[in-house]
Amino acid sequence: MPKSITTWILVADGARARLxxxxxxxxxxxxxxxxxxxxTNLPSREIASDRPGRSFDSGGEGRHAMEPPTDPQRYGKQLFARTIAGVLEDARKKNAFERLVIVAPPRAxxxxxxxxxxxxxxxxxxxxNKDLTKVPTRDLPDHLGQVMAV
Structure with a gap:
């Protein structure tokens, strides 16, 4: 009898993930x-530590608030993706799975x-390319039939 292949399925969005x-x-x-x-899904005002900087008009006396270099919410989602990738990398090194299926919306x-x-x-x-993070576990195989035999 052939050895079964272990497949891990990552179901994630920018702030939530299940394996x-x-x-x-x-x-x-x-x-x-x-x-x-x-x-973490904190409001931007709680993530950013300072108020935005200000700049002067080049030809006048007006002042303007400056945009932060990165969106704090976007940065938080990128850090979350890095955390999940680290968990998967550790599992890969332990040979926990042979294949990986990813279910996530486009940006995630x-x-x-x-x-x-x-x-x-x-x-x-x-x-x-779907957000199935809130789908109950028992209903996931219905959605996964498009990409794998469950």
Whole structure:
């Protein structure tokens, strides 16, 4: 009998992630880790430490507030993607899975891709461009049928 291939399924958005495991066709999915990852969702005013800087008009006496160099909310989502990528990289090093399926909305998918190393990227067998973070575990296989046999 051939060895079953372990596939991890990452279901994420910019602030929430769950990991599931599938041990082969017909085996369904179950949580890969006991925890659900939840990023901080603080208002921008609580993330940024200072008020925006001010600048003077080049030809007058007016002053203007300056935009921060990065959006604090966007930066928080990128840090969350880095955290999830680190968890997956650690699991990859322990040979916890052979394949990885990613389910995330477009922006979160891009953030995750940019944080994955070469080896982890090579293990990605499918991507599903959807936000399924709030879908109950029992209903996920209905959505995953597009990209894998569950």
């Amino acid at each position: 599931f495991v599938n041990d082969g066709v017909g085996k369904g999915i179950k949580p890969a880790l006991e925890q659900e990852f939840i990023g 998918l891009g953030d995750l891709r940019s944080e994955f190393g070469t080896e982890l990227t090579g293990m990605v067998t499918a991507e599903l």
